Amino acid sequence: MLRRTRTRRGHRWLTVMMAITSLAGAVVVLSPRLSAGAAAAQCPWMDPTQSSDRRAGELLGAMTLDQEISMLHSTESTMMTYYGTAGHIAAIPQLCIPDVVLNDAGAGVGDGQVNTTAFPDGIAQASSWDPSLQQQYGTALGWEAWHKGINVMLAPGVNIARVPMNGRNFEYAGEDPYLAGQTSAAVIKGIQSQNVIATVKHYAANNQETNRMTVSSDVNERTLHEIYLPAFETAVKQGHVGSVMCSYNRINTVYACENPSMLTDILKKEWGFSGFVMSDWGATHSTAPAANAGLDMEMESYNNGQYFGAALKTAVQNGQVPSSRVNDMVVRILRSMFADGLFDHPAVPEPQGFAAVVNTPAEATVARNVAEAGTVLLKNKDGVLPLDGIGKKIALIGQAAGGHGAELAYQGGGSSHVPLAGSVPVVSPQQGITQRGAANGDAVVYADGTVVADAVAAAKASDVAIVYANDSEAEGSDRPNLGLNYGACGLVTCAQLPVSQDQLIEAVAQANPNTIVVLNTGGPVLMPWLNQVKGVVEAWYPGQEDGNAIASILFGDVNPSGKLTQTFPASQSDLPTQTTAQYPGTTVAGDTVGPHATYSEGLDIGYRWYDTQNISPLFPFGYGLSYTTFGYSNATVTRTTNGATVSFTLTNTGGRAGAEVAQVYIADPAVSGEPPKQLKGYQKVSLQPGQSSRVTIPLDSRAFARWDTSRHTWVVDKGTYTIFVGSSSRDLRQQAGVTLAARTLAP
Ligand code: BGC
Numbered sequence: 172m173l174r175r176t177r178t179r180r181g182h183r184w185l186t187v188m189m190a191i192t193s194l195a196g197a198v199v200v201l202s203p204r205l206s207a208g209a210a211a212a213q214c215p216w217m218d219p220t221q222s223s224d225r226r227a228g229e230l231l232g233a234m235t236l237d238q239e240i241s242m243l244h245s246t247e248s249t250m251m252t253y254y255g256t257a258g259h260i261a262a263i264p265q266l267c268i269p270d271v272v273l274n275d276a277g278a279g280v281g282d283g284q285v286n287t288t289a290f291p292d293g294i295a296q297a298s299s300w301d302p303s304l305q306q307q308y309g310t311a312l313g314w315e316a317w318h319k320g321i322n323v324m325l326a327p328g329v330n331i332a333r334v335p336m337n338g339r340n341f342e343y344a345g346e347d348p349y350l351a352g353q354t355s356a357a358v359i360k361g362i363q364s365q366n367v368i369a370t371v372k373h374y375a376a377n378n379q380e381t382n383r384m385t386v387s388s389d390v391n392e393r394t395l396h397e398i399y400l401p402a403f404e405t406a407v408k409q410g411h412v413g414s415v416m417c418s419y420n421r422i423n424t425v426y427a428c429e430n431p432s433m434l435t436d437i438l439k440k441e442w443g444f445s446g447f448v449m450s451d452w453g454a455t456h457s458t459a460p461a462a463n464a465g466l467d468m469e470m471e472s473y474n475n476g477q478y479f480g481a482a483l484k485t486a487v488q489n490g491q492v493p494s495s496r497v498n499d500m501v502v503r504i505l506r507s508m509f510a511d512g513l514f515d516h517p518a519v520p521e522p523q524g525f526a527a528v529v530n531t532p533a534e535a536t537v538a539r540n541v542a543e544a545g546t547v548l549l550k551n552k553d554g555v556l557p558l559d560g561i562g563k564k565i566a567l568i569g570q571a572a573g574g575h576g577a578e579l580a581y582q583g584g585g586s587s588h589v590p591l592a593g594s595v596p597v598v599s600p601q602q603g604i605t606q607r608g609a610a611n612g613d614a615v616v617y618a619d620g621t622v623v624a625d626a627v628a629a630a631k632a633s634d635v636a637i638v639y640a641n642d643s644e645a646e647g648s649d650r651p652n653l654g655l656n657y658g659a660c661g662l663v664t665c666a667q668l669p670v671s672q673d674q675l676i677e678a679v680a681q682a683n684p685n686t687i688v689v690l691n692t693g694g695p696v697l698m699p700w701l702n703q704v705k706g707v708v709e710a711w712y713p714g715q716e717d718g719n720a721i722a723s724i725l726f727g728d729v730n731p732s733g734k735l736t737q738t739f740p741a742s743q744s745d746l747p748t749q750t751t752a753q754y755p756g757t758t759v760a761g762d763t764v765g766p767h768a769t770y771s772e773g774l775d776i777g778y779r780w781y782d783t784q785n786i787s788p789l790f791p792f793g794y795g796l797s798y799t800t801f802g803y804s805n806a807t808v809t810r811t812t813n814g815a816t817v818s819f820t821l822t823n824t825g826g827r828a829g830a831e832v833a834q835v836y837i838a839d840p841a842v843s844g845e846p847p848k849q850l851k852g853y854q855k856v857s858l859q860p861g862q863s864s865r866v867t868i869p870l871d872s873r874a875f876a877r878w879d880t881s882r883h884t885w886v887v888d889k890g891t892y893t894i895f896v897g898s899s900s901r902d903l904r905q906q907a908g909v910t911l912a913a914r915t916l917a918p
Contacts, residue, residue: 214267216509223509227502230266236494238263239501240484242271244469244476254525255283256321257452257586258470269322269517271508273370273449273470276325277342278582278714279589280315286527287315288534288715289589289597292582293328294693295545295711297344298733298795300832301855302357304544309361309369311537316367320524322513323368323414325586327358329402330418332694332737333378333776334746334754336650341583341693341712345736346777346792348398349850352405359410366512371406373418373451375399375433376770381649381755384453385765387421394773395422396878404442413446413507417466419454424762426461428454434465441918446510447503452586458482459491467500530594535716542713542720548706548731548796549739555685555705557727557798558635562612565604566629568679569620569639569672571691572600580639580691582712585646595715600639600689603718607726620675630682637687637725638679638704640672644693649755668696676700689721695739698789709735727798732830732855734795734899738778741789747772747780778900779846793834793850793899799825799860803833806896806905814874815909818867819896823858830857834897835868840890843877848895870894876916885916 216226216233231239246253246261253259258273274280280287290296290312296305309327316324330339332346344351355371362369376388376399390399406412415438417428427433428450438444447467455461455469458478469479476483486492508514519527548556558565567573571580581597582588589595605615618629620638630636644650650669680686680703687706690696691713698707708731713720723729740746748754756768775783778792806819821833835852839845851874856864875892876885891910897903 213265217267217514219515223506226509226514227505230268230505231498231502233266234501236484236487236497238266239497240476240480242268242501242504243467243483243497244479245471246475254320254521257282257325267514269513270320270520271323271504271513272321272518273323273325274316274319274321275586277328277587278712279312280319280321280529281587281589281593284319284525285593286530287319287589287593287595288530288538289582289595290538291542291545291714292587292693292712293342293344294340294736295713296358296541297350297354297545297736298547298711299541299544299855300350300734300853301544302353304541305354305357306361307537308541309358310364311361311534312358313362313365313367313369315529315534316362317365317518318524318527318529320518320521321367322518323370324362325370325372325416326362327355327369327406328372328587329355329406330373330375330377331399331402331776333770334748335695335737335740336754337378337694338380338644338649339583339585339646340737341644342587342646344402346738347736347850348401350736350853351402352409355402355406356410359406359412363411363413363511366516366518368413368446368507368511368513369410370414370416370449371403371410371412372416374403374415374427374438374448375418376422377418377420377427379649379755379768380647382765383647384419385421386756387424387762387765387767388770389423389767390770391773392880392883393878394770397774398776400437403438407438407442407444413511415444415446415448416451417448417454419451421764426454426456428466429457429461429464431464439465445503446507447500455479459486462486462492462496462500467503530596538714539716539720542710542716543723543729545711545733546713546720546724546731547709547733547735547794548724549709549790549794550701550704550707551796552705555635555687556708556725558608558611558613558725559727560611560634563608563614563635564633565608565613565615566626566633566636566679566683567601567604567615567617567639568626568629568636569641569675571641572604572637572639572689573617573619574599574601580641580643580712581714581717583644583646583693587646597715598718600718600721603720603722604637604725607722607728611726623675623678626675627678627682630679630686633683635685635687636679636683637689638676639689639691640668640676641691642669642693642696668692673699677703680704687725695737697740697743701789727827730798730827730829731795732797732832734793734832735790736792738781738788738792739790741787745781745786745788747776774846779849782847782900788901791899791901793832794901795832795899797825797829797831799823799827799829801825801829801831801858801898803896803898803904806894806907808894808907808909810909810911811869814869814871815894815911816867816869817852817894817896817907818865819905820863821856821858821866822863823860826860828857828859830855831898833866834899835870836895836897836900836903837870837874838893838895839875839877840888840892842890843888845877848900850900872914872916875911882915884918887911887914887916889913
């Protein structure tokens with residue numbers, strides 16, 4: 172089978188061939204199974220009627236220091252030898268503690284697993300703006316994991332898209348902290364409903380892959396709290412996430428995984444996080460500093476726990492780490508294990524779990540629904556879409572559309588990837604469009620686009636040309652370092668499509684007036700050809716149901732309803748980061764660890780930047796077309812004890828059933844120093860033609876608050892706040908004001 176693993180140093184992903192039989196045969200660990208009666212007698216903490224706190228405390232009281240230490244790092248000294256998973260902590264049968272099996276993650280059960288579903292990537296999930304669908308996705312993911320014997324999923328990822336060049340943006344939920352928080356809370360609830368702990372990652376300010384192990388994200392207190400932390404806070408407070416993964420990078424010079432301000436003061440004290448912090452794989456750099464800063468678990472651990480194994484025991488014995496801290500580390504892990512059902516509903520033990528076939532039709536349906544709901548219709552001139560005529564000739568062009576080529580673009584690369592060799596049945600766009608077209612009597616001709624003349628000939632001979640263009644983003648590198656030819660752009664401002672695809676699109680557009688571009692990208696790209704084509708569809712990395720999902724959208728079986736979670740810039744010179752000091756960072760005298768990326772743009776990333784600077788983007792945040800139209804009317808705002816409530820009427824004013832993501836933005840009084848407006852609420856509403864619905868969205872006091880750096884807490888400024896309601900950040904249809912008194916909130 173084809174399997175991805177990494178070298179230990181530098182964590183670069185390599186693809187290696189490995190026989191599944193040798194993988195399965197590598198380690199045999201028997202999970203403990205006691206009868207209920209025996210368990211209750213031997214392990215009183217197995218009583219499910221007690222609280223998780225009490226059970227964890229009782230169990231801790233029965234543990235030796237060695238047993239405690241064994242819970243704090245991976246058991247295996249080699250990557251992924253425990254049945255193809257990312258990490259493993261061995262069971263302690265005499266204490267009824269099950270194996271802890273940790274695995275990736277954000278778009279399906281991956282690493283060395285087989286027969287699992289390849290779901291759409293995080294950016295596609297988020298672009299649905301649909302928390303109930305995102306929760307269904309999380310449930311499907313948790314269900315697959317549990318049946319594979321995995322009880323800690325290393326998802327979701329919620330890092331904010333600061334620069335389009337970040338090679339991992341495709342794993343995340345876009346540029347807005349509120350949206351990323353809501354998305355992650357929904358996915359977490361789904362995962363944890365299946366007796367599996369979710370892990371929100373990578374905490375925090377982990378916004379680039381260039382120098383990812385050493386870069387210091389230099390970000391001020393206000394920006395950190397308002398932009399880079401809220402999604403994690405929502406994961407903790409609303410999603411009740413069991414685990415947080417600290418990131419590779421440094422934050423203001425201090426490694427994220429030994430940063431007391433981040434791990435203890437903010438996460439555990441301010442937010443009241445009662446679960447555990449694990450390090451990213453190889454992100455632990457010390458024993459006492461990391462443990463005392465608030466890191467609870469070292470992952471991936473070489474030499475049986477490089478820092479949190481024997482070295483931690485010694486540090487406890489010589490007083491460098493208080494035993495109360497080690498107890499706290501263990502209690503946090505046990506508490507999440509009790510709270511999320513790991514003791515009461517143990518995951519299917521290995522090796523049966525490893526053999527399980529979990530990519531059932533039900534999971535494929537979820538994958539398809541997410542892909543369809545996350546696809547964004549960007550342009551539809553003259554109603555070129557949907558393709559509902561009869562008996563057309565369709566030229567389908569581009570490597571990502573056909574046969575083997577689709578493998579390029581169904582998911583991004585790295586730890587989130589669910590490999591094809593893991594028996595993933597990817598439906599290519601060629602298969603999906605040809606099959607669906609046949610129902611209309613359409614004939615589909617495919618050209619891979621590597622010979623432009625062939626593509627042009629196919630386009631000339633057809634009624635419609637559909638051109639696929641893609642990038643191939645992957646963990647470990649930013650866009651221009653991925654080995655693709657991005658042409659002239661440098662690392663600092665590279666937002667264009669790679670490998671001459673712009674020229675291919677232009678050539679096809681000249682040959683056929685009805686050209687539609689479908690993009691499989693992990694984030695925004697420039698579109699120098701936009702005026703020459705009639706249609707543009709952003710399908711992201713859509714997972715294994717790729718061809719079926721795009722066919723539903725193109726032929727109108729599904730009305731597009733996805734909206735952008737990132738601003739698409741019109742030009743590279745419009746990006747909020749324009750200096751190497753901002754991105755990818757420069758060296759600072761006296762710091763030999765790595766470069767510093769200076770977040771000097773502050774709060775002004777994404778649409779906040781474009782609004783502040785008054786720059787027109789190519790496509791704004793929140794934008795996405797439908798085959799129908801929606802009207803907004805009668806917005807009213809009422810003050811509540813805890814903020815305000817906005818209500819408005821949404822009407823489907825067109826001829827097709829469809830869903831609209833109604834968005835609420837707030838403009839704070841000028842005195843606040845906040846960006847011109849910020850997303851603070853949204854709701855996706857499905858309506859039949861002519862149907863109206865009264866939509867009500869509550870806005871709590873945090874929606875009106877900014878971080879105050881003198882009081883180190885959230886404050887609401889006295890003044891009038893304008894509440895906008897609309898279809899995108901640049902298509903605001905209604906507005907109303909509300910005047911609030913000054914108020915100080917808890918941090
Ligand atoms: C990635 C994490 C992942 C972990 C385990 C790391 O390199 O940054 O996102 O969960 O590996 O595979």
